[in-house]
Amino acid sequence: MREVNLVIDDVQIVVPEGTTVLKAALQNGIYIPHLCYHPDLKPAGVCRLCLVEADGRMLVSCHVAVAEGMTVRTNTPEVAKVRRVAAELLIADHDAACLSCGKNNSCKLQEIASFVGIDRDRLEGLKAPGRRPVDRAHPFIVRDHNKCVLCGICVRTCEEIQGACAIDYAYRGYATKISTFGDKPLLESVCESCGECVARCPVGALLPKNGAKPAYEVKTICGYCGCGCGIYLGVRGGIIVGVRGDSSSPVNQGNLCVKGRFGYQFINHADRLTTPLIKREGRFEEASWEEALDLVASKFWELQEKYGPEALGGLSSARATNESNYLFQKLLRSLGTNSIDHCARL
Numbered sequence: 001m002r003e004v005n006l007v008i009d010d011v012q013i014v015v016p017e018g019t020t021v022l023k024a025a026l027q028n029g030i031y032i033p034h035l036c037y038h039p040d041l042k043p044a045g046v047c048r049l050c051l052v053e054a055d056g057r058m059l060v061s062c063h064v065a066v067a068e069g070m071t072v073r074t075n076t077p078e079v080a081k082v083r084r085v086a087a088e089l090l091i092a093d094h095d096a097a098c099l100s101c102g103k104n105n106s107c108k109l110q111e112i113a114s115f116v117g118i119d120r121d122r123l124e125g126l127k128a129p130g131r132r133p134v135d136r137a138h139p140f141i142v143r144d145h146n147k148c149v150l151c152g153i154c155v156r157t158c159e160e161i162q163g164a165c166a167i168d169y170a171y172r173g174y175a176t177k178i179s180t181f182g183d184k185p186l187l188e189s190v191c192e193s194c195g196e197c198v199a200r201c202p203v204g205a206l207l208p209k210n211g212a213k214p215a216y217e218v219k220t221i222c223g224y225c226g227c228g229c230g231i232y233l234g235v236r237g238g239i240i241v242g243v244r245g246d247s248s249s250p251v252n253q254g255n256l257c258v259k260g261r262f263g264y265q266f267i268n269h270a271d272r273l274t275t276p277l278i279k280r281e282g283r284f285e286e287a288s289w290e291e292a293l294d295l296v297a298s299k300f301w302e303l304q305e306k307y308g309p310e311a312l313g314g315l316s317s318a319r320a321t322n323e324s325n326y327l328f329q330k331l332l333r334s335l336g337t338n339s340i341d342h343c344a345r346l
């Protein structure tokens with residue numbers, strides 16, 4: 001691909017043709033505030049925070065591609081003024097209770113407010129009247145419209161990545177909000193609960209219901225089905241408190257389904273079996289793996305001798321890896337039966 005030379009804030013930059021000005025700047029360590037841009041999605045150009053000046057014109061840097069010989073300035077007095085107004089208007093209509101917000105310290109709006117230097121007192125008179133109800137009906141997702149900045153990242157995620165199209169902009173002016181069809185709670189919509197929108201929301205408008213900030217993360221593979229999506233398990237105090245997709249995984253590129261993202265409570269659940277159980281005189285008793293496997297093997301031999309190999313059958317689990325399922329069918333076939341099935345075809 002052809003390369004393009006340009007200058008951003010006196011830094012000489014070379015990027016492939018077609019790169020946007022915003023990407024070119026970010027890739028070269030030059031920060032331009034941005035809220036509605038997300039690297040996984042098509043640009044929307046709705047927040048107007050990424051304005052820059054190029055060759056005497058003001059332009060939206062997330063939308064405009066670089067051009068040969070372009071000279072870009074990211075912080076002229078005019079740019080700073082327009083950006084400040086755009087940021088102030090967003091913050092004026094925002095319920096900024098940062099200390100009690102689940103996004104505190106990882107929030108894009110906080111980052112922008114601090115970069116632009118917002119004077120909150122000046123905005124008091126601009127506040128929209130009234131609070132909107134917070135949607136807590138969903139088992140995994142909390143939606144707080146009072147914190148939404150209408151960046152549309154959730155809408156584009158739902159359409160471009162998940163293909164569910166469960167949400168979109170609705171109403172006008174101060175009443176504008178992200179809504180499901182018929183403005184129903186998310187739970188009653190066609191939402192598939194994948195949480196992809198939650199993972200990308202730049203502020204605290206979409207949060208996982210039961211999440212806590214992890215102390216550290218462990219890279220692993222989701223154990224729910226044979227797809228093998230890459231995940232990071234978030235751990236705090238020895239307990240798993242969240243899951244996020246591994247964007248470096250070629251299998252899922254960071255995306256997850258509802259089970260992979262939200263179905264992790266079983267791992268630390270008190271009822272979870274941690275040893276095999278053997279039924280003796282009508283009651284299940286804890287046993288070692290050796291005991292359990294010896295019992296299964298002896299029953300297999302017993303049945304095989306009594307009724308022939310075709311009397312045996314095996315059902316394996318989607319929770320095993322594809323490799324384990326392959327080995328399981330090999331084992332069954334080596335015992336002389338083709339009666340094998342599994343639930344790994346999710």
Ligand code: SF4
Nearest residue numbers: 097098101107203204
């Ligand atoms: S979304 Fe961001 S700015 Fe808003 S309350 Fe939460 S942390 Fe603060």
Ligand code: SF4
Nearest residue numbers: 158191192194195197
């Ligand atoms: S959870 Fe998934 S399906 Fe539901 S609104 Fe978000 S992106 Fe769409």
Ligand code: SF4
Nearest residue numbers: 148149151152154201
């Ligand atoms: S819910 Fe989050 S991602 Fe969706 S428009 Fe509001 S701020 Fe943006």
Ligand code: FES
Nearest residue numbers: 045047048050062
């Ligand atoms: S990031 Fe460019 S307009 Fe929002």
